[in-house]
Amino acid sequence: MYVWEQQSMVEMECQRWAGKGINIKYEIRGNRKGYKAGALKEGMKHDYVQECDYVAIFDADFQPEPDYLWRTIPFLVHNPQIGLVQARWKFVNADECLMTRMQEMSLDYHFTVEQEVGSSTYAFFGFNGTAGVWRISAINEAGGWKDRTTVEDMDLAVRASLKGWKFVYLGDLKVKNELPSTFKAYRYQQHRWSCGPANLFKKMVIEIMRNQKVSMWKKVHVIYSFFFVRKIVAHIVTFVFYCVILPATVLVPEVQVPKWASVYIPTTITLLNAVGTPRSLHLVVFWILFENVMSLHRTKATFIGLLEVGRVNEWVVTEKLGDALKNKIGAKFSKKPRLTKIGERFNMLELIVGAYLFFCGCYDFSHGNTRYFIYLFFQSFAFFIAGIGYVGTFIPN
Numbered sequence: 001m002y003v004w005e006q007q008s009m010v011e012m013e014c015q016r017w018a019g020k021g022i023n024i025k026y027e028i029r030g031n032r033k034g035y036k037a038g039a040l041k042e043g044m045k046h047d048y049v050q051e052c053d054y055v056a057i058f059d060a061d062f063q064p065e066p067d068y069l070w071r072t073i074p075f076l077v078h079n080p081q082i083g084l085v086q087a088r089w090k091f092v093n094a095d096e097c098l099m100t101r102m103q104e105m106s107l108d109y110h111f112t113v114e115q116e117v118g119s120s121t122y123a124f125f126g127f128n129g130t131a132g133v134w135r136i137s138a139i140n141e142a143g144g145w146k147d148r149t150t151v152e153d154m155d156l157a158v159r160a161s162l163k164g165w166k167f168v169y170l171g172d173l174k175v176k177n178e179l180p181s182t183f184k185a186y187r188y189q190q191h192r193w194s195c196g197p198a199n200l201f202k203k204m205v206i207e208i209m210r211n212q213k214v215s216m217w218k219k220v221h222v223i224y225s226f227f228f229v230r231k232i233v234a235h236i237v238t239f240v241f242y243c244v245i246l247p248a249t250v251l252v253p254e255v256q257v258p259k260w261a262s263v264y265i266p267t268t269i270t271l272l273n274a275v276g277t278p279r280s281l282h283l284v285v286f287w288i289l290f291e292n293v294m295s296l297h298r299t300k301a302t303f304i305g306l307l308e309v310g311r312v313n314e315w316v317v318t319e320k321l322g323d324a325l326k327n328k329i330g331a332k333f334s335k336k337p338r339l340t341k342i343g344e345r346f347n348m349l350e351l352i353v354g355a356y357l358f359f360c361g362c363y364d365f366s367h368g369n370t371r372y373f374i375y376l377f378f379q380s381f382a383f384f385i386a387g388i389g390y391v392g393t394f395i396p397n
Helices: 002-018 035-043 047-051 068-078 098-120 136-142 152-162 183-210 216-248 259-274 278-307 322-333 348-367 373-387
Strands: 054-057 082-091 132-135 166-177
Touching: 035 152, 054 068, 054 136, 068 082, 068 132, 068 166, 082 098, 082 136, 082 152, 098 166, 098 183, 098 259, 098 278, 132 136, 136 152, 152 183, 152 216, 183 216, 183 278, 216 278, 216 348, 216 373, 259 278, 278 348, 278 373, 348 373
Parallel strands: 082 166
Antiparallel strands: 054 132, 082 132
16 A cells, blocks of 8 residues: 555656646556666656766665755766766664664764775676666667676676776765564665675676786775675675684683774774764664674674575565655554564574573683673674564564
8 A cells, every 4th residue: 555655646746847837757567577777777768868978876765956966966976987976875863772873873984984995996896676767778788787686786787897997986875774673674685785795696607707908906905805705705704703713712712803903904904894884883882782682683684695596686675664655654552462473573594693692601600701692692682682582673574
């Protein structure tokens, strides 16, 4: 019902502008084949697209400012080598709960450091799937949208980059949007964002190496830095080292991890990650614990993408509640709350890992001398909190 109401509102708005003489059309499709990539591919088939040079892409919850095109199109008009102009995201519900604050910290680092550096150094950086303007000829030359993975945005960006197209990131142009505020929705989103890149890496690594149009340096940058380190190794190392190996060392006293590896380097990296959101520096400890919890799902999704098993092509639309929907649900369930099934509320993976960390913490407290138990207890509690679903905004179905 809510989706239908959104579509009706968009259609009415388009009709209103069309009545003023504006050349605007409202198009939908009757199936979900290919998911977002399929929708984008279908949209590019319309005859009126042949009259256009550029296409702006926004997800449903994004709210561009009226001057968005005035600030992006000139980069494409005056530089024929530019294939994409990407804007920054601004989160309207970052203060809704602690989980949205944690997401803001992670994404602000992505935009403030990764995207900014990639654009400033003319190196490759990925399309974020929304809040960007593409040159249509760049899309066509790269082979168009493909639905072979769940990260059609990254897929197109890599192929366009290999064709020689350059991208521009505008950090001062911010587009309002909403963060997922329920843990279930965030887990689904992170699965797609971790599984898709790993699966794309597997499918494109040979193609990238065989490409003759780009330098070896760029090949190494895309394969090693962009894909291997940031999209695969980072997730696996975070979970395996901090949630498996480091706790296990308290059970085996002969194995010792030097402090520079267990404390100094992680602390430095964490502080550097947090500089993108100065207002949340006091939450950095919570952010570390939360990111370690999410590394469990990111690692699982990474292996699913690499091995192409299970939920590799699963596409679940990230639920964005919105103030209007939350008010409706809150009014509907304020007097008659529904009992939640155990399977919907409890997350067994988090509970199992939490129990393992808690056991290691108790063992270190009783028999060890590393004082890792301080970290282990805090981290186990974070997994327990996520395991019972007490994270983010809880809205009964």
